[in-house]
Amino acid sequence: MFPNFPFNRVNWVASGFLIATFITAVVGTPLYIRQFGLDWFQVALFLVYFILTGLSITLGYHRLFAHRAFVAKWPVRLSTLVFGACAFEDSALDWASDHRDHHKHTDTDDDPYNIQKGFFWAHIGWIFFKLYPRELPNVADLRKDSLVMWQHRHHRTVAVLVGFVLPAILGFFWNGWVGALGGFLIAGVTRVVCVQHCTFFINSLCHCMGHRPYSSRTSARDSWFMALFTFGEGYHNYHHSFQHDYRNGVKNWQFDPTKWTIWVLERAGLVTDLRRAAPEKVLLAELREARLQAEQRLAELGTVPPHALNCPNWRKAFDTVQELSAGFSENYSELERAVAEHVRVSGKRLRLWKAQSARLLEGIAELTRLQIAYC
Numbered sequence: 001m002f003p004n005f006p007f008n009r010v011n012w013v014a015s016g017f018l019i020a021t022f023i024t025a026v027v028g029t030p031l032y033i034r035q036f037g038l039d040w041f042q043v044a045l046f047l048v049y050f051i052l053t054g055l056s057i058t059l060g061y062h063r064l065f066a067h068r069a070f071v072a073k074w075p076v077r078l079s080t081l082v083f084g085a086c087a088f089e090d091s092a093l094d095w096a097s098d099h100r101d102h103h104k105h106t107d108t109d110d111d112p113y114n115i116q117k118g119f120f121w122a123h124i125g126w127i128f129f130k131l132y133p134r135e136l137p138n139v140a141d142l143r144k145d146s147l148v149m150w151q152h153r154h155h156r157t158v159a160v161l162v163g164f165v166l167p168a169i170l171g172f173f174w175n176g177w178v179g180a181l182g183g184f185l186i187a188g189v190t191r192v193v194c195v196q197h198c199t200f201f202i203n204s205l206c207h208c209m210g211h212r213p214y215s216s217r218t219s220a221r222d223s224w225f226m227a228l229f230t231f232g233e234g235y236h237n238y239h240h241s242f243q244h245d246y247r248n249g250v251k252n253w254q255f256d257p258t259k260w261t262i263w264v265l266e267r268a269g270l271v272t273d274l275r276r277a278a279p280e281k282v283l284l285a286e287l288r289e290a291r292l293q294a295e296q297r298l299a300e301l302g303t304v305p306p307h308a309l310n311c312p313n314w315r316k317a318f319d320t321v322q323e324l325s326a327g328f329s330e331n332y333s334e335l336e337r338a339v340a341e342h343v344r345v346s347g348k349r350l351r352l353w354k355a356q357s358a359r360l361l362e363g364i365a366e367l368t369r370l371q372i373a374y375c
């Protein structure tokens with residue numbers, strides 16, 4: 001039926017699990033709710049499990065283990081390893097290895113979830129073809145952590161016991177066998193499907209939906225909308241530009257519950273050494289990208305139509321762009337020097353330079369509008 005399909009390269013266990021849990025969640029859970037209803041205990045258990053396992057992936061697997069964005073004491077490492085296992089996304093060691101490859105080889109064949117191979121591949125397709133055993137040469141640092149290695153050996157047992165059996169037991173104590181079935185279906189299977197697809201969105205949607213304010217060299221994008229579903233990982237363009245920063249939503253107002261949780265854990269003395277990119281470096285990246293966009297848009301304008309030259313509005317817009325462009329170049333050089341010499345620049349000046357770069361892009365947009373109108 002499919003003569004060219006590489007059946008010999010399919011991981012049948014992972015594929016079977018992904019398909020079976022998905023069907024159970026979309027068919028079994030609604031049938032259960034129709035038959036037995038849905039009480040507050042099942043909803044609360046689902047939410048607690050969803051948050052614990054989701055955060056264990058973003059805070060633990062991703063920012064702590066894959067990126068070493070901060071240092072965590074054993075209670076944080078142990079709990080994120082246990083609840084991270086319950087997301088059924090492999091061991092932290094395996095996950096971090098894939099993720100480091102993703103950052104190192106973004107958008108190329110060596111990127112395990114390369115978006116250039118299509119949305120479906122980046123979202124889930126790659127897991128169907130992930131075969132074991134694997135070498136994992138890029139996680140030597142994590143191998144020194146005995147908790148990480150313990151989880152690597154036992155993550156499937158931990159996942160089944162804590163991810164499926166425990167919610168069923170808690171449901172049993174709440175409402176007998178009906179409660180146990182509900183706990184298994186809702187806080188167990190349905191929650192796994194939800195957490196997995198939220199994580200998978202980071203590899204798929206976050207590489208095709210949103211803006212690229214820090215770098216257009218890779219497909220990674222910033223999207224506040226995606227941040228809502230991914231515990232703050234939607235600011236993926238920033239993350240690809242500054243992968244060791246413990247924040248993905250670097251601006252204070254950006255929705256990043258993972259960043260807030262790490263900050264709270266630091267207050268509680270459970271994590272230390274939070275890594276942050278210097279604000280000067282962040283702005284330099286933004287200005288570099290703004291300069292690139294400005295150059296591209298000016299190049300797109302091409303030759304000026306002769307009658308535009310005689311139009312006072314066009315002339316004024318052109319002069320404004322020239323002036324803003326000169327100011328921008330000056331700011332850019334000063335910032336570049338400051339970053340090279342590790343000189344701190346005040347927040348006020350950084351904000352001013354950012355605003356001036358935005359005005360330059362607005363000025364170019366106005367010039368383009370006028371030029372099109374006069375063409």
Ligand SMILES: [Zn+2]
Pocket residue numbers: 102202203207220236240
């Ligand atoms: Zn990415």
Ligand SMILES: [Zn+2]
Pocket residue numbers: 062066067099103239243
């Ligand atoms: Zn990352």
